[in-house]
Amino acid sequence: MSEAQSLQAPNSNSETGQPYELSDELQARVDTLDLNETVEHAKENGYGLIRNPSSLEFNDRLREAILEVADGRRSANLLLGKHPIFAEVVMNPKILAMAEVLCGKGPLLSQLTCSVRGKGARALPLHADQNWTPAPFPVHNQIATFCWACDEFTKAGGATMVIPGTDAHRRHPDPDEVAEHKGAIATACPAGSIVFWNGSVWHGNWPRTIEGERVVLHMTFGRMSLRQIENYRFLDAAWLKDKPYAMRVILGREDGLSVSA
DSSP: OOTTTTOOOOSOSSOOOOTTOOOHHHHHHHHHTTOHHHHHHHHHHSEEEEOOSSOHHHHHHHHHHHHHHHTTSSEEOOOBTTBHHHHHHHTOHHHHHHHHHHHOSSOEEEEEEEEEEETTOOOEEEEOSOTTOOSSOOSSOOEEEEEEESSOBOTTBTOEEEOTTGGGGOSOOOHHHHHHOTTOEEOOBOTTEEEEEETTSOEEEOOBOSSSEEEEEEEEEEOGGGSOSSOOTTOOHHHHTTSOHHHHHHTTTTSSOSOOO
16 A cells, blocks of 8 residues: 555544644654655744655656646646646655645645746745634644645746745734845755645745746645535535525635636
8 A cells, every 4th residue: 555545534533732743653654755854844944845756757747737737828727637647746645744744634635726937927925825814823734835846946947935934923924024025045946846835934936037937736735624514516506596695605606716727
């Protein structure tokens, strides 16, 4: 059985522990996958780097698939099912292990998108990903983002910027902090690496000032506790036709998310 197949769903609704307190089962997977330094770096800094998640040949195929589905656009979303390789990516053992480290047992895939940024692409302002979560953010991290860098990440190439340790603030940066981005560094890494961060870390990206393209697959995972207990997706448009608008809102049909692209 592979590490991906051994990923376990919670077997209790009352298990608890401190952040980065790993179960014996998860610690064994971290050991096997040689991720101990990655976990420690994430614990200290709020972000980290997964090296060699797969072969360079796989990375090249992933890059080609992203460009295919993007089809000349700067981004595309809802990628699972649009190309077989995306299912392989989200089952990567190192990604699944770190998603569990950061989001607990049974982490849910929340988003799978891609971006293609060429020369002149502007910087993305500093922010934290825990949107819709009032400050102070929870001590137990709620979401984690993974960026598979199909091209080398450099500052000039428009790499993700992070400010290490800012997850300790447990809030979004204020406008002055966004403008100053004091302490921001580039997440430099070779093509085929994965940069990740927890939902409280302040991050953005640098503008791209060199030729070529920065092709990235973006994956977000969230805690299972954020999931609806009952799923009413089977209720179709005919059932909703005569219902109040508020019914659509409480069922998540009017949140602006999950739009096709």
